[in-house]
Amino acid sequence: MTVQNITVLGSTGSIGVSTLNVIRRHPDRYQAFALCAHSQVDKLFEQCREFQPRFAVLRDATLAAQLTDRLRAAGLKTEVRHGVEALIELSALPEVDAVMAAIVGAAGLEPTLAAARAGKRVMLANKEVLVMAGELFMHAVRAHGATLLPVDSEHNAIFQALPADFVRGLDACGVRRILLTASGGPFRNAPLDTLAHVTPEQACAHPNWVMGRKISVDSATMMNKGLEVIEAHWLFAAPPQQIQVVVHPQSVIHSAVEYADGSVLAQLGNPDMRTPIAYAMAWPERIAAGVEPLDLFKIARLDFHAPDFERFRCLQLAYDVLATGGTASAILNAANEVAVAAFLERDLPFLGIARLNEAVLAALPAGPQGNLGDVMAADVEARHLASQMIRERRFA
Numbered sequence: 325m326t327v328q329n330i331t332v333l334g335s336t337g338s339i340g341v342s343t344l345n346v347i348r349r350h351p352d353r354y355q356a357f358a359l360c361a362h363s364q365v366d367k368l369f370e371q372c373r374e375f376q377p378r379f380a381v382l383r384d385a386t387l388a389a390q391l392t393d394r395l396r397a398a399g400l401k402t403e404v405r406h407g408v409e410a411l412i413e414l415s416a417l418p419e420v421d422a423v424m425a426a427i428v429g430a431a432g433l434e435p436t437l438a439a440a441r442a443g444k445r446v447m448l449a450n451k452e453v454l455v456m457a458g459e460l461f462m463h464a465v466r467a468h469g470a471t472l473l474p475v476d477s478e479h480n481a482i483f484q485a486l487p488a489d490f491v492r493g494l495d496a497c498g499v500r501r502i503l504l505t506a507s508g509g510p511f512r513n514a515p516l517d518t519l520a521h522v523t524p525e526q527a528c529a530h531p532n533w534v535m536g537r538k539i540s541v542d543s544a545t546m547m548n549k550g551l552e553v554i555e556a557h558w559l560f561a562a563p564p565q566q567i568q569v570v571v572h573p574q575s576v577i578h579s580a581v582e583y584a585d586g587s588v589l590a591q592l593g594n595p596d597m598r599t600p601i602a603y604a605m606a607w608p609e610r611i612a613a614g615v616e617p618l619d620l621f622k623i624a625r626l627d628f629h630a631p632d633f634e635r636f637r638c639l640q641l642a643y644d645v646l647a648t649g650g651t652a653s654a655i656l657n658a659a660n661e662v663a664v665a666a667f668l669e670r671d672l673p674f675l676g677i678a679r680l681n682e683a684v685l686a687a688l689p690a691g692p693q694g695n696l697g698d699v700m701a702a703d704v705e706a707r708h709l710a711s712q713m714i715r716e717r718r719f720a
């Protein structure tokens with residue numbers, strides 16, 4: 325077996341570290357070709373020391389020079405690049421077999437799109453890519469013969485429960501509905517009047533998963549589940565009315581597919597992202613991921629509830645933007661990124677996130693998603709307006 329070269333976009337993040345954990349277990353199958361991070365020089369240096377990639381990437385020239393100095397002092401040859409152009413190039417080079425798209429937010433769009441256009445195996449954690457530009461991205465995947473494997477645990481579960489030829493269409497495959505499970509986050513049962521005072525620390529304390537801060541806040545507002553509805557729509561060509569969100573607090577069933585004959589196929593496992601990461605890396609084979617076996621006797625029971633669209637406005641907004649189409653979901657994504665960042669900086673209250681998202685959507689008309697320029701323009705405009713609304717303290 326030839327060793328696969330992997331570019332890890334976002335190697336210092338939660339998904340990036342779990343990806344390197346799986347690579348470490350299988351040196352006969354995988355090697356890190358490029359490790360890309362934003363600004364954590366120390367962490368990236370340690371990763372370079374262990375995995376000795378050909379390339380490492382940081383945000384800017386100053387940080388890149390710092391990393392180069394440290395690598396040379398340690399006798400390491402990894403070449404250091406910087407900026408988004410380097411991310412794009414190192415996602416598309418002929419030597420690259422697979423790209424783990426694990427940057428958070430809109431920053432991952434261009435390199436992930438470049439990987440798809442180069443026909444790579446694209447392992448997609450960075451759901452914002454599909455939320456912003458699902459139409460364009462899926463077109464690039466098809467036009468360039470890329471292999472798209474979902475890493476988001478729910479979509480990975482759905483992928484596992486669908487027939488191999490699901491691209492024929494869900495109806496043709498006898499699929500009635502996709503059952504997208506959601507933990508409900510830390511505030512599923514919190515009294516409504518306490519939500520106004522939620523702190524970033526409380527919002528980031530997810531009951532079942534340890535994740536980056538942005539997705540943790542998204543889980544607390546259930547915007548994450550909304551983004552995942554949009555993600556499922558594009559990945560599986562599923563109409564929104566065939567995507568049912570099911571609140572399942574234990575996060576053991578990662579999602580399921582309901583068929584016309586009454587069968588429901590679900591994927592279960594411990595909440596550990598190394599399972600979907602390893603699946604995406606080895607598909608159609610399966611490899612060890614270091615994940616504890618599921619102990620059903622210990623779990624003993626599984627609960628299910630209907631989602632509360634009143635409490636979790638952001639979930640409704642996701643269905644709304646799918647109905648609008650075009651750049652509406654890019655507008656929502658951009659407003660939400662600004663809102664979450666402001667909440668983490670204590671510039672916006674927790675309930676202000678949904679209110680800001682809604683206000684930005686109401687103020688900006690959506691246009692067609694014709695090309696990347698349309699998406700980027702909608703993204704910039706929405707960020708600008710969202711920031712302005714926060715500055716004017718409209719939701720304080």
Ligand code: NAD
Nearest residue numbers: 334335336337338339361362427428431449450451535536
């Ligand atoms: P994180 O914040 O832990 O890590 C983000 C990574 O992206 C870091 O390596 C950071 O250096 C890099 N990055 C951030 N901004 C960048 C920029 N402008 N340019 C280059 N690199 C940049 O996030 P995470 O929790 O690992 O999530 C990554 C993505 O995976 C998100 O889209 C998230 O929604 C998705 N995801 C995460 C989980 C999870 O369990 N953490 C599960 C499902 C999906």
Ligand code: MG
Nearest residue numbers: 476477478552
């Ligand atoms: Mg998920």
